[in-house]
Amino acid sequence: MSTHFLSVERLSKIYPAEGGKTNPPVFEDIHFHIDKGEFVCIIGHSGCGKTTILNVLAGLEEASGGDAIMDGREISGPSLDRGVVFQSHALMPWMSVLGNVAFAVKSRWPDWSKTRIAEHCTAYLEMVGLGESLARKPAELSGGMKQRVGIARAFAIQPKMLLLDEPFGALDALTRGTIQDELIKIVQATHQTVFMITHDVDEAILLADKILLMSNGPHAKIAEIVEVTMPRSRTRAEIHHDPQYYRIRNHLVDFLVNRSKSYAGVEAEATHDPKNPPLVRPGLAGEPDRPVALPADKAVPYLKQVINH
Amino acid sequence: MPSRLALKAALISLLIFAIFIGAWQLATQRKESTTLSGADAEYAALMGKGQEKTDGFPPPLKVAKAFVEYLSDPFYDKGPNDKGIGIQLAHSLGRVGLGFLLAVIIALPVGFMIGMSPLLFRALNPFIQVLKPISPLAWMPLALYSLKDSAISGIFVIFICSIWPMLINTAFGVSSVRRDWLNVARTLEVNPLRKALLVILPAAAPTILTGMRISMGIAWLVIVAAEMLVGGTGIGYFVWNEWNNLALPNVIFAVVMIGIVGMVLDLFFGWLQKLVTYRE
Numbered sequence: 241m242s243t244h245f246l247s248v249e250r251l252s253k254i255y256p257a258e259g260g261k262t263n264p265p266v267f268e269d270i271h272f273h274i275d276k277g278e279f280v281c282i283i284g285h286s287g288c289g290k291t292t293i294l295n296v297l298a299g300l301e302e303a304s305g306g307d308a309i310m311d312g313r314e315i316s317g318p319s320l321d322r323g324v325v326f327q328s329h330a331l332m333p334w335m336s337v338l339g340n341v342a343f344a345v346k347s348r349w350p351d352w353s354k355t356r357i358a359e360h361c362t363a364y365l366e367m368v369g370l371g372e373s374l375a376r377k378p379a380e381l382s383g384g385m386k387q388r389v390g391i392a393r394a395f396a397i398q399p400k401m402l403l404l405d406e407p408f409g410a411l412d413a414l415t416r417g418t419i420q421d422e423l424i425k426i427v428q429a430t431h432q433t434v435f436m437i438t439h440d441v442d443e444a445i446l447l448a449d450k451i452l453l454m455s456n457g458p459h460a461k462i463a464e465i466v467e468v469t470m471p472r473s474r475t476r477a478e479i480h481h482d483p484q485y486y487r488i489r490n491h492l493v494d495f496l497v498n499r500s501k502s503y504a505g506v507e508a509e510a511t512h513d514p515k516n517p518p519l520v521r522p523g524l525a526g527e528p529d530r531p532v533a534l535p536a537d538k539a540v541p542y543l544k545q546v547i548n549h
Numbered sequence: 550m551p552s553r554l555a556l557k558a559a560l561i562s563l564l565i566f567a568i569f570i571g572a573w574q575l576a577t578q579r580k581e582s583t584t585l586s587g588a589d590a591e592y593a594a595l596m597g598k599g600q601e602k603t604d605g606f607p608p609p610l611k612v613a614k615a616f617v618e619y620l621s622d623p624f625y626d627k628g629p630n631d632k633g634i635g636i637q638l639a640h641s642l643g644r645v646g647l648g649f650l651l652a653v654i655i656a657l658p659v660g661f662m663i664g665m666s667p668l669l670f671r672a673l674n675p676f677i678q679v680l681k682p683i684s685p686l687a688w689m690p691l692a693l694y695s696l697k698d699s700a701i702s703g704i705f706v707i708f709i710c711s712i713w714p715m716l717i718n719t720a721f722g723v724s725s726v727r728r729d730w731l732n733v734a735r736t737l738e739v740n741p742l743r744k745a746l747l748v749i750l751p752a753a754a755p756t757i758l759t760g761m762r763i764s765m766g767i768a769w770l771v772i773v774a775a776e777m778l779v780g781g782t783g784i785g786y787f788v789w790n791e792w793n794n795l796a797l798p799n800v801i802f803a804v805v806m807i808g809i810v811g812m813v814l815d816l817f818f819g820w821l822q823k824l825v826t827y828r829e
Contacts, residue, residue: 298736318735326733333827333829347743379827
């Protein structure tokens with residue numbers, strides 16, 4: 241038995257093709273784990289199955305193979321133990337802001353009185369800066385505010401793990417920044433365990449403890465796990481003064497631009513162990529700023545510091 | 550400025566109405582002045598005082614008189630063939646309301662089930678597609694034979710004509726509830742009843758209300774024809790009765806009343822629709 245809070249083993253997903261044929265698996269042999277209180281981001285190109293992995297963890301979708309075990313229990317369906325923030329905020333437009341959060345809270349604690357639910361919801365909505373907008377309908381809110389309600393709703397049920405599916409993807413850069421800062425504050429205050437999909441390299445570095453890099457699909461795998469070695473009290477304003485920041489950033493961008501393809505191929509398999517994807521710490525000093533791109537004929541992954549565990 | 554626009558529109562409406570009445574007056578005046586042709590004159594003579602009712606299409610003033618006469622005392626009851634317009638309309642509205650209510654009781658739950666289950670939808674779809682285009686009045690003989698009561702048959706005809714738009718719209722509304730909202734409910738482990746009442750119903754309500762509005766429109770169209778067939782009471786019977794009396798001013802009056810009541814019903818459902826519509 242693993243001692244990790246969440247462990248994912250041998251996960252794979254095959255979508256049925258038309259006419260009874262079988263598609264190649266979107267991803268296969270996915271192994272990773274998350275410890276309690278960890279913030280893990282997953283990055284990869286479209287089509288590598290990030291959202292599917294998140295949906296499997298949420299219990300909304302079934303994997304074709306492998307297991308996901310959280311807190312000693314197999315994930316076999318949706319549960320209040322896992323809060324989900326959807327990419328499209330998914331607020332019910334006929335309910336007020338308070339009503340949307342109260343709907344979730346009432347589901348979690350059906351016995352609570354109305355006033356207790358309202359107090360609880362208000363506290364969480366105040367946490368995301370929406371204490372003034374309780375009675376408003378989602379249609380009257382800006383995109384950023386809607387997403388804040390979605391975050392408040394997910395936090396308010398006090399889940400053991402929070403799953404975020406590209407929550408800031410549809411927001412403009414300024415709004416995204418302020419909500420990211422808020423999210424950092426809340427996560428640090430609540431020691432929430434978080435699994436988050438993002439396309440944004442900077443967002444991942446700002447928020448995550450660990451970043452899972454996925455190779456391209458089909459046959460997508462976790463190519464590397466990047467540990468963000470900067471201290472956790474990061475802010476958007478200061479993070480880019482840290483010399484580690486650009487090293488990590490370059491490593492991630494380089495992976496996405498040059499190396500994400502080569503892990504999908506057969507040639508990488510010889511040296512790549514999907515059960516123990518290499519853990520790299522590109523941020524640590526003394527390392528070269530820019531890792532060299534992988535030569536196409538010699539498919540040995542370039543790793544600066546590998547800790548197999 | 551919207552208020553000025555409304556004022557202009559109202560003025561134009563009044564103008565159109567005035568032109569219409571004027572043209573009507575002119576058209577009927579000419580008819581009145583023409584002398585009766587040979588056969589008509591003979592027929593009139595034969596019928597004695599039939600003159601009053603066969604003198605062509607009634608001019609607006611005569612129709613207006615009928616309006617005043619009927620609207621000044623809408624609820625009188627002087628036997629089976631002479632009731633006030635209010636009583637007749639109340640009978641019609643009662644039938645429509647009852648048939649419509651029965652249709653709601655059946656269509657909403659069945660529509661919900663069909664909308665939730667693609668299997669049931671496929672299984673029931675052929676029946677719905679065949680039954681939907683049948684003119685409700687075609688059911689009348691079967692209804693009369695099996696129900697053996699003309700009043701209940703009228704209600705049945707309303708029921709059968711108003712069930713389809715509601716059923717189809719409910720099924721469509723329920724089946725097209727956004728996946729995201731259902732996923733929210735799933736991740737919150739909401740029980741099925743709570744999900745149906747608090748997520749699916751409000752999400753589908755605008756579509757369901759649209760179906761109800763269409764159904765009510767059809768029901769009001771059908772009740773007139775049904776009452777002409779069934780007879781006894783109701784606005785449809787009133788029209789038919791006055792036609793048999795050759796009292797055209799009364800027929801015109803009834804036709805206008807049918808239009809006004811239909812409009813009020815539609816406005817009411819439009820208002821309900823507005824209540825449940827949400828902005829995204």
